[in-house]
Amino acid sequence: MLADFRDTILAAAARRAPLRLRGGGSKDFYGGAPRGALLDTRGYAGIVDYEPTELVATARCGTPLAELEETLAREGQMLAFEPPRFGGAATLGGCIAAGLSGPRRAAAGAARDFVLGARLLDGQARDVSFGGRVMKNVAGYDVSRLLAGSLGTLGLILEVSLKVLPRPAAELTLRLELPEAKALESLNRWAGSPLPISASAWRDGELSLRLSGAQSAVRAAAQKLGGEALAGEAALEFWSGIREHAHPFFSGDAPLWRLSVPSNCAPVALPGAQLIEWGGALRWLRAGTQAAVRAAAASAGGHATLFRGGDKAAGVFAPLAPALLRLHRELKAAFDPAGIFNPGRLHPDF
Amino acid sequence: MGQALPVADAARQRAVAQALRIFLPERAVLWEQEDTRPYECDGLTAYRQLPMVVALPETEEQVQRILRTCHDLGVPVVPRGAGTGLSGGALPPGDGVLLSLAKFMRVLRLDPVARLAVVQPGVRNAAISDVAAPFGLYYAPDPSSQIACTIGGNVAENSGGVHCLKYGLTVHNVMRVRGYAMDGEPLDVGGESLDAPGLDLLALLIGSEGLLAVATEITVKLLPMPQLARVVMASFDDVGKAGDAVAAVIAAGIIPAGLEMMDRPATHAVEQFVGAGYDLEAAAILLCEADGIPEEVEEEIARVKQVFERAGATRLTVSRDETERLRIWSGRKAAFPAVGRISPDYYCMDGTIPRKRLGEVLGFIGALENKYGLRCPNVFHAGDGNLHPLILFDANDADQLRRTEEFAAEVMQKCIEVGGTITGEHGVGVEKIDQMCIQFRAEELSLFHAVKAVFDPRGLLNRGKAVPTLTRCAEFGRMHVHGGKLVHPELPRF
Numbered sequence: 001m002l003a004d005f006r007d008t009i010l011a012a013a014a015r016r017a018p019l020r021l022r023g024g025g026s027k028d029f030y031g032g033a034p035r036g037a038l039l040d041t042r043g044y045a046g047i048v049d050y051e052p053t054e055l056v057a058t059a060r061c062g063t064p065l066a067e068l069e070e071t072l073a074r075e076g077q078m079l080a081f082e083p084p085r086f087g088g089a090a091t092l093g094g095c096i097a098a099g100l101s102g103p104r105r106a107a108a109g110a111a112r113d114f115v116l117g118a119r120l121l122d123g124q125a126r127d128v129s130f131g132g133r134v135m136k137n138v139a140g141y142d143v144s145r146l147l148a149g150s151l152g153t154l155g156l157i158l159e160v161s162l163k164v165l166p167r168p169a170a171e172l173t174l175r176l177e178l179p180e181a182k183a184l185e186s187l188n189r190w191a192g193s194p195l196p197i198s199a200s201a202w203r204d205g206e207l208s209l210r211l212s213g214a215q216s217a218v219r220a221a222a223q224k225l226g227g228e229a230l231a232g233e234a235a236l237e238f239w240s241g242i243r244e245h246a247h248p249f250f251s252g253d254a255p256l257w258r259l260s261v262p263s264n265c266a267p268v269a270l271p272g273a274q275l276i277e278w279g280g281a282l283r284w285l286r287a288g289t290q291a292a293v294r295a296a297a298a299s300a301g302g303h304a305t306l307f308r309g310g311d312k313a314a315g316v317f318a319p320l321a322p323a324l325l326r327l328h329r330e331l332k333a334a335f336d337p338a339g340i341f342n343p344g345r346l347h348p349d350f
Numbered sequence: 351m352g353q354a355l356p357v358a359d360a361a362r363q364r365a366v367a368q369a370l371r372i373f374l375p376e377r378a379v380l381w382e383q384e385d386t387r388p389y390e391c392d393g394l395t396a397y398r399q400l401p402m403v404v405a406l407p408e409t410e411e412q413v414q415r416i417l418r419t420c421h422d423l424g425v426p427v428v429p430r431g432a433g434t435g436l437s438g439g440a441l442p443p444g445d446g447v448l449l450s451l452a453k454f455m456r457v458l459r460l461d462p463v464a465r466l467a468v469v470q471p472g473v474r475n476a477a478i479s480d481v482a483a484p485f486g487l488y489y490a491p492d493p494s495s496q497i498a499c500t501i502g503g504n505v506a507e508n509s510g511g512v513h514c515l516k517y518g519l520t521v522h523n524v525m526r527v528r529g530y531a532m533d534g535e536p537l538d539v540g541g542e543s544l545d546a547p548g549l550d551l552l553a554l555l556i557g558s559e560g561l562l563a564v565a566t567e568i569t570v571k572l573l574p575m576p577q578l579a580r581v582v583m584a585s586f587d588d589v590g591k592a593g594d595a596v597a598a599v600i601a602a603g604i605i606p607a608g609l610e611m612m613d614r615p616a617t618h619a620v621e622q623f624v625g626a627g628y629d630l631e632a633a634a635i636l637l638c639e640a641d642g643i644p645e646e647v648e649e650e651i652a653r654v655k656q657v658f659e660r661a662g663a664t665r666l667t668v669s670r671d672e673t674e675r676l677r678i679w680s681g682r683k684a685a686f687p688a689v690g691r692i693s694p695d696y697y698c699m700d701g702t703i704p705r706k707r708l709g710e711v712l713g714f715i716g717a718l719e720n721k722y723g724l725r726c727p728n729v730f731h732a733g734d735g736n737l738h739p740l741i742l743f744d745a746n747d748a749d750q751l752r753r754t755e756e757f758a759a760e761v762m763q764k765c766i767e768v769g770g771t772i773t774g775e776h777g778v779g780v781e782k783i784d785q786m787c788i789q790f791r792a793e794e795l796s797l798f799h800a801v802k803a804v805f806d807p808r809g810l811l812n813r814g815k816a817v818p819t820l821t822r823c824a825e826f827g828r829m830h831v832h833g834g835k836l837v838h839p840e841l842p843r844f
């Protein structure tokens with residue numbers, strides 16, 4: 001398998017022919033349109049090492065995310081960044097390359113925060129490893145974290161070691177009626193006090209809060225916050241809907257914009273339905289033109305991504321400042337001198 | 351080592367100092383020995399070098415011009431925070447400029463609603479929590495050196511602390527870094543939202559040991575202070591049992607706010623110094639902290655006690671109030687200085703290993719104490735598997751120094767063998783540079799050099815540190831043999 005990967009990469013590099021790295025294809029929609037000859041990573045699969053007491057799991061790129069998460073669940077552990085799968089086919093390699101995180105992100109951290117080490121084949125098919133399988137490691141530049149969200153542009157991620165966490169002993173979801181501005185104000189205030197809020201979602205005057213932690217902490221927080229408790233099953237389904245974009249807000253053909261902004265920025269005054277997550281730091285929007293959305297996100301101190309639908313030709317991600325763009329181009333060249341991996345996926349220039 | 355090396359070239363020194371004086375006031379450019387002497391080393395005092403020139407800028411514009419000037423003249427630059435680093439990261443260049451960020455001491459903005467602080471790089475770690483405290487907030491990563499070390503140094507080293515098991519390292523708590531590349535080009539990575547477009551350059555800069563850029567403004571995340579914290583102190587009659595107890599806590603699904611271990615030599619050194627109330631009979635003690643709301647803390651403390659009892663703890667004490675909690679921690683926080691009082695010198699190591707190998711590696715270190723005839727107390731971040739063996743020696747005795755280095759090299763090698771790393775939080779610097787040749791292969795080192803070249807093509811910023819050249823690895827002669835093949839077949843053997 002590895003020998004095949006290597007041959008494919010070397011042949012592509014010799015001809016400077018683009019390669020499209022792909023796991024289950026669940027994130028084909030994300031980023032610039034995929035192009036190039038297909039390199040399917042699914043054959044290189046399996047959990048390589050997992051010891052619950054080390055809080056570290058190492059698996060190959062083609063491992064289905066579902067399989068990894070089920071294995072962790074059997075030991076009472078989880079991927080705390082709650083990566084969205086967007087379909088049953090999602091693989092670990094794709095999950096890290098996309099670098100997306102789910103509802104628990106604001107409380108627990110993002111995909112990059114849980115990456116401890118990675119092994120990849122670079123653009124010269126060199127088999128290189130960075131980081132490791134221990135909690136702390138500052139030997140060498142942190143290349144493994146750099147891979148999270150790189151959309152496969154730096155190399156073929158072969159293996160990833162992730163920090164995993166115990167599942168919370170208790171979880172409870174509350175529903176509160178709150179207008180947008182008030183919800184944002186409350187979310188920021190709560191985040192500044194020791195409350196075990198592990199997820200939040202506001203939509204149409206209704207704020208859902210998930211509390212996670214020790215039974216006692218969850219109970220005490222629920223009392224303090226008020227609202228209505230949502231039954232266990234319904235709560236699971238609701239958060240899964242938010243994580244997987246199965247919630248009705250995400251259906252339909254209208255373009256879906258993702259605005260990543262400071263959590264305390266005022267309601268974004270743009271037409272179109274909005275759903276707010278991450279304590280105010282993530283705002284989903286179902287309409288809008290490039291110019292208007294980008295300007296609104298930038299003036300709020302954040303950035304916008306055309307997540308699904310809409311006109312990708314005008315750009316998917318927020319443009320990079322010239323100094324950063326130069327660094328990006330050169331880093332890309334350092335890892336992938338022939339420019340073969342997933343061209344255009346993260347940035348039109350490389 | 352030992353004696354500071356003299357500055358090489360007086361004419362060059364004058365030329366560089368003059369070039370800097372064009373835009374820096376007289377007091378901001380030091381070059382006479384008596385003025386540069388305080389900068390000759392960082393916390394790793396075995397390595398000393400007088401800098402050719404010390405620059406003490408006060409504005410970002412001055413930093414930029416220093417970098418530009420040095421870049422144009424081909425002069426190496428080493429940034430420095432408080433100089434508490436333990437790997438020689440801030441060891442000055444004898445032929446270059448030591449760039450001190452010590453005057454960048456302002457907290458520029460504190461936003462209690464967005465829970466972040468924008469600070470200059472010379473702000474001390476503990477000072478951030480001090481200014482955040484009135485808002486019920488704090489900055490989580492807490493190196494034991496926190497009253498002295500700067501946030502700029504923390505960013506460069508990706509520093510950790512006692513509470514990082516639960517709250518993460520510097521990389522998990524910094525949102526944005528602004529600074530300058532070696533050629534003076536301004537950089538701005540990360541932001542006040544939870545992610546930024548493009549590659550995660552923030553992850554690359556944090557922990558880059560000052561080799562990629564000079565940080566001049568840092569935005570950190572602030573967390574709400576826990577309502578209550580209590581610490582359990584557990585004694586064990588065997589170091590291995592204490593190691594197993596650490597794994598048992600994690601296996602029980604508990605992520606304590608801190609989980610630290612000290613062995614008997616360490617508790618004895620500390621007890622004379624601070625009187626923290628440690629059990630001097632125990633072969634090792636564990637300190638395990640629970641934090642949160644009172645109910646949660648009680649629940650966790652009860653579970654931790656149960657785990658420790660099952661693991662064979664011989665004595666258990668739980669802090670009753672904040673005074674007692676702080677007293678128990680005071681010994682841990684003062685451990686390095688305490689050890690410094692019982693020995694002329696000590697050498698602090700920093701390997702990280704899988705927790706399950708703790709007992710084995712501590713046993714290995716014990717055997718090396720006999721082999722080299724040197725004592726080595728252990729005090730460390732057990733919950734993270736991050737060891738800090740402290741080898742005691744006398745630097746005036748050349749043979750002891752040699753034995754210490756060999757001792758340390760064996761420990762680092764062992765850490766790699768058991769699947770760990772040579773450094774968990776102190777960085778490679780100049781100290782562990784040869785061991786990088788064991789931990790990484792030529793391909794990986796080449797990629798590191800390629801990354802470095804993207805930011806600093808002339809290789810002037812913190813030159814010669816953190817990442818060894820392939821030639822150096824060949825000279826070191828301890829090739830990482832991978833798959834039965836030597837990794838640098840192209841290079842001559844010595």
Ligand SMILES: Cc1cc2nc3c(=O)[nH]c(=O)nc-3n(C[C@H](O)[C@H](O)[C@H](O)COP(=O)(O)OP(=O)(O)OC[C@H]3O[C@@H](n4cnc5c(N)ncnc54)[C@H](O)[C@@H]3O)c2cc1C
Pocket residue numbers: 392393428429430431432433434435436438439440451471492493494495498499500501502503504505506507508509510511512559560561563564565566686687775776812
């Ligand atoms: C008693 C003691 C206890 C310690 N405990 C811990 C601990 O618990 N955890 C831990 O992680 N470390 C610990 N350390 C190590 C040390 O304190 C940390 O590495 C700290 O982050 C260094 O900060 P500093 O300001 O002293 O940096 P310095 O020592 O001045 O510099 C460290 C490195 O950072 C670079 N640098 C400094 N400022 C900048 C900047 N603005 N831009 C770019 N590069 C820069 C320097 O070039 C150098 O490579 C301890 C040290 C001592 C002496």
